[in-house]
Amino acid sequence: TDTSSKGKTPRRPGPKKASNTERDPVGVYCRIRPLGSEDEECCVEMISSTTIQLHAPDGLKANRNGEYKETQYSFKKVFGINTTQLELFEDVAKPLVEDLIHCKNGLLFTYGVTGSGKTFTMTGSPGEGGLLPRSLDMIFNSIGPFQAKRFVFKPDDKNGMEIQSQVDALLERQKRDSQQAVPKTPSSRQKPDPEFADMISPDEACKSENVDEDGCYGVFVSYIEIYNNYIYDLLEDAPYDPIRPKWLGGSTPVQSNEYVPPQSKILREDQNHNMYVAGCTEVEVKSTEEAFEVFWKGQKKRRIANTQLNRESSRSHSVFTIKLAQAPLDADGDHILQDKNQVNVSQLCLVDLAGSERTNRTRAEGSRLREAGNINQSLMTLRTCIEVLRENQMCGTNKMVPYRDSKVTHLFKNYFDGEGKVRMIVCVNPNADDYEETVLVMRFAEMTQEVEVARPVDRPICGLAPGRRHRNQAFRDELSRRLEERGGPIDDRVLMTQLIESLPDLPTCELVDPADDQTLPRMIEVLERRHQIRQMMTEQFNKTANTVKSMLQQFDSQLSAKDYFLHDQQSKLNEKDKVILSQKTEIERLEKKSKTLEYKIDILQKTTDMYEQDKRALQQELQTREHRLQSELSERKRMEQRMQGAVTDTRLKWEKECERRVNAKQLEMQNKLWVKDEKLKQLKAIVTESSSGGSAPTERPEKPERPSRERDRNIQQKRSPSPSPLPKALPVHPKHRRSHSAGGEKWVDHKPPSNLELDTVMQPIIPNAIKVSTPSEKALSKCHKYVLRHQELASDGEIETKLIKGDVFKTRSGGQAVQFTDIETLKQVCPLAPSRKRRSGSAEGPAEGEDIENRVSS
Template sequence: MKPARTKTPRKPLVKKGSQTSLKDPVGVYCRVRPLSFPDQECCIEVINNTTVQLHTPEGYRLNRNGDYKETQYSFKQVFGTHTTQKELFDVVANPLVDDLIHGKNGLLFTYGVTGSGKTYTMTGSPGEGGLLPRCLDMIFNSIGSFQAKRYVFKSNDRNSMDIQCEVDALLERQKREAMPNPKTPSSKRQVDPEFADMINVQDFCKAEEVDEDSVYGVFVSYIEIYNNYIYDLLEEVPFDPIRPKWNSCSTPMRSTDFVPPQSKLLREDKNHNMYVAGCTEVEVKSTEEAFEVFWRGQKKRRIANTHLNRESSRSHSVFNIKLVQAPLDADGDNVLQEKEQITISQLSLVDLAGSERTNRTKAEGNRLREAGNINQSLMTLRTCMEVLRENQMCGTNKMVPYRDSKLTHLFKNYFDGEGKVRMIVCVNPKAEDYEESLQVMRFAEVTQEVEVARPVDKAICGLTPGRRYRNQVRGGPVGDEPLVTEVVLQSFPPLPSCEILDVNDEQTLPRLIEALEKRHHLRQMMIDEFNKQSITFKALLQEFDNTVLNKENYIQGKLNEKEKVISGQKLEIERLEKKNKTLEYKIEILEKTTTIYEEDKRNLQQELETQNQKLQRQFSDKRRLEARLQGMVTETTMKWEKECERRVAAKQLEMQNKLWVKDEKLKQLKAIVTEPKPEKPERPSRERDREKVTPRSVSPSPVPGDVYKTRGGGQSVQFTEIETLKQESPTGRKRRSSTAAPAQPDGTESEWTDIETRCAVAVEMRAGSQLGPGYQHHAQPKRKKP
């Protein structure tokens, strides 16, 4: 197909040592089957005889959230729902059969989704014969009277044919007829009445220009490719009472009890053509015999009931029609016993199994395995088409994966130029097959752009026209002119009877003399006429000679002129050749310069890549170093944050402790200040000295303020009254203590009645004993005794 898009210009491939061969694209046709029910939703519309339009159905858009799209695909020809089997055959298969009769190979296969009408197109139905019976009918209509006797041609295992003489062929016919169960089909047998109407093709079709000086033989074979294994459907497997029958649920086949057949191998003949080794080839002499052989193999083909199709093909079937042609001798009676003169052509009719999705067919077990192998072989076919197309369009030389599947490996010769290739894409327009139909259209698009080399025409004709000459002598074609001798003899008067029975007979001799005189007169007239015609002919001949001579002179003059032109052209060619050599030399120099520049460019590119890699490594190292430093900074920050938090907590605890110490001092101070002054008798001096050394304990007293709990578990005080305390050095205290008690008027020291003195002494004593080593007791000077 050729949708509107920009394509890469195609580059023709030229093989070494050969000229460019002509190529033809693969002919892709489309056939649209009618809907099963009139009210079904349709997703395919036929625009004209070469274009179809595929649009997104409503159900697909709702389920897959897809947009509405309309895509057109072009084919070589599109056949709508009302196309008859004859119309399809005349356009697609008729040219292939005509090529087969003239010694060329052909491949025709049907492709599509399960239930799209592939088997109907190939085989047909009662009353509507498909492509296969119509091809057989056309072949036998064309060569029916020119067929060789049975067993004159004999197939061998090397994909070629042998020739037997008439005696050997007769002996083999007698030997086969003497067998109790002859394997060769007979024209006297009746075909299965269920499908007998398929053979009765009412439309007579015949190939033109069939060589009458050759004899023909038709051989058919029927194989299937199941799970990527090749099986011969015409192989007669004997019944084995020991082994179990081959008709299990895993292989639903309509067949009798027989052992399972062995798979066949693909081999390559001396002409590098692929063939199935050991495949049964049956010689047939009529359409009925050929279709009998086909239907015998059709009963063994693997089919199954799936969710989408009641009789779904589980394998790819290949029906081969091989036409053998050999020339007759000079008499037109016997076949030449030269094997080199045999021409073999083949037409392969392939009914591909339908591609399917397991989520729609609900396949399980063996059905699932079969579907996987079918889809895999079709995917390999599509891959081969894509590689062929890429090689042809882009000028590449990629290896085509023919060997990945038996299907593509068998037909690789057709895509390499051994014959024409035609494909019929069968589609079902119902909306449920939209996704599968889209994939089929894309595959057809790729296939139609693949070009196959056109096969070389073979000269096929007898060495001498023995049969043709003999047919002309015996009957002569209708409308031929009679010979000149016959016309001359018919113009002469007939001779009367020359028998004289009576002596007195006087009439016989005069009549005979009269007849002879008339004949002589006619003869003389004819001689005169002949002389006149001869003179006229000589004059005409002389005139013709003169005309020819004049023409020769004229032609000679023209030839001289042409020779002058040719000489001038040769000189021009020599000049152009010299110029061409100069340009080639320049091109060579430029190519060398280009090579040097390309080498420098590659070196610079390598150096640039090396520098880029180095810069990339440095950048990566820098990134890693930055990441590592960032991690270290983060780790150090967290460490110092924790250390600061620890130090702040310790400082807070220290400050709380100091605050508590101050609170305690204030409490003690308050207790000292608010303590009443007892009137005590004067103690002895020794006791007073001991009191100076040992401070008195101060009982706690209520704090003049509000007390709050802190986070560290301590307490804080908010004072309502503030007093200022002063601390002096020990020397100062000594000096003050010495001067604190002035002498009394009577010359004795006064008692400690001064409140400030008492507080200072008490605080110093308490601090020295309870508040730490920083505070020391200082003995007060002894008072003088009165």
């Protein structure tokens, strides 16, 4: 596991499976190859038997995100540079071969960058055989004595096996022998490379001890490659015709003896939903040498090329499949049981994946570039499938795994869905030049070992009694031993051979002379001697036959005794079987009763759960209603308090309004009385002056002092306790005309949203104005004047409004600017305030009196 990585998908329990299938993680192993030379920089360090650490090379600096730093990765096991091929085989491939012999499938593939040692790990070299030859050697060392004759097992071209009778198998063998007698084509006379003759020493031979001796076995191998996402059969023989030319492309046929690639194959699905290559050649082999010869025949056809990173770089993915067919012997232990349903077929796929590579390092061009692109694309599809499988298992999702995007993943989809064990060997080149590719390989390996594959189940075996082959062989050995002790068949055969050799030859029977008296007597003598020898042979044969009959009778008597003993034992076994059957019946009855009780318990438990749910729902509803009632009560209290406050505020407001209206009415009446008094005084003076007849000027009577407003207010409150109607508008000065504001210019009336509405009688009105809350260049371009309404608190506590005015003009850059020219201040004054009464009486009273006097005189 990468100890420095963060943000990984957490493991969460996935959905429950219907079956209790046990699952095992994919076994991922790591193998480190030695450096090519001592001067190369190493970037891989083996910390323990399960952990390695990657160091960024000196020439590669860490970026901001810290991508290139020391990281550790853990595997099931790490094999160092001193690991032998035998140690690797015993830890990785030997358990898969054991499972193959026990009817379980397996998949083993090597993964890594180009030049990391994948092909060497799989194939090996002289004296250091890889996983493939050692697997074949272990299979034939284990099942060698129990192999069926050739052509007894026959592929049915549908990923299955058929069993042929002994006669059909014999005819197939004779046909094969006759074909081998015919001279083969030049291409088929090639022999395997002699340097691969001895790849495994006898001291390193492995063998499985747990082999079923009551079965017959047949081994079939096939070899394919996946090149540019096409499948080719490497064991298919291309017919060689020296007369007819081959088409190698172009418009005209060209005769050539060169190798022509075979036609691509397609993938199909058998009746068990397993994927297989349709039309693939399956060769039956009987020894390790023969199997490896078939492998080497296909290996010479595999596509390899010379690149900048590897002299013999694999340009395709190769798949070598070992298929093992098993069938049980019959009850006598002589022949294979002729039942196709009893045939078990298991297979082990050894996959050598092509290495991922970067074209900027290999400098690939043309076909090499296309091959590299297809290789990287298929490996990317494999990585995507592993990612989706990991996400589905860890997060409980059900995303579709894109197996069909590549032939490699489509062919092996059954293994990841639970058809056998999956093992992967990650080959690592510690060279610092491969650091970036090695990091990607490590991340893929880390993710792969988090994927779990269903554990394969044991296949059912035949129901016949075990040890049939051993008992048959023991019977034959015992019969031969007894015949030898009695001087039977062996001595009799010697005697019969001697008698046959002692038969005299017949003389010539030609008679040329009637008086010949020697030829006939000699003929009679020879015939009599031959007759005597024939009688002796008959007697000897009868004697031997009688001996064999007596021995057979003895065997029959012994067999009858054994049969009686077996019958007795069988009767006891039958009694035991009856007891076991009765016990099974009782157990089944108890199990049914237990299931019935469990069913009742489940029903009661469900009923209890339903009642508990209803109880909780009712309690929750009751709590909700109580909470709602409490909230309604509190809301009602708040509403009552709010209404009481509103009533109090309204009462105080009306009291103040009534007081204001009474004061205003009292002031109005006082002014009217004062005006009437003045008029009466003036009339009185005029009448007095006219009656006296004098022309002397008269003095204007002094204005009587206006009574105190406070006293008038008290008198008015005593006279009229009820509120009076609103007074008329107070006398004001003539309207002041703002010539600048009421002209023909257009104004921008800037009134900030924070200003308050005063609701006073006199408000500034600016016609032809654009009212804005925020000035903009667009508004300023349409107007000539600008006014800003600014509010602030005056010294007497009232709100003071300032109208700041200015001219709008264009700037040299094309914008708009404002030059302020005037400030007008508006104040709010309450006429009923005590501090204002004396000042207003002294200022406004004479002017009003003069007005009245002028009106009266006129």
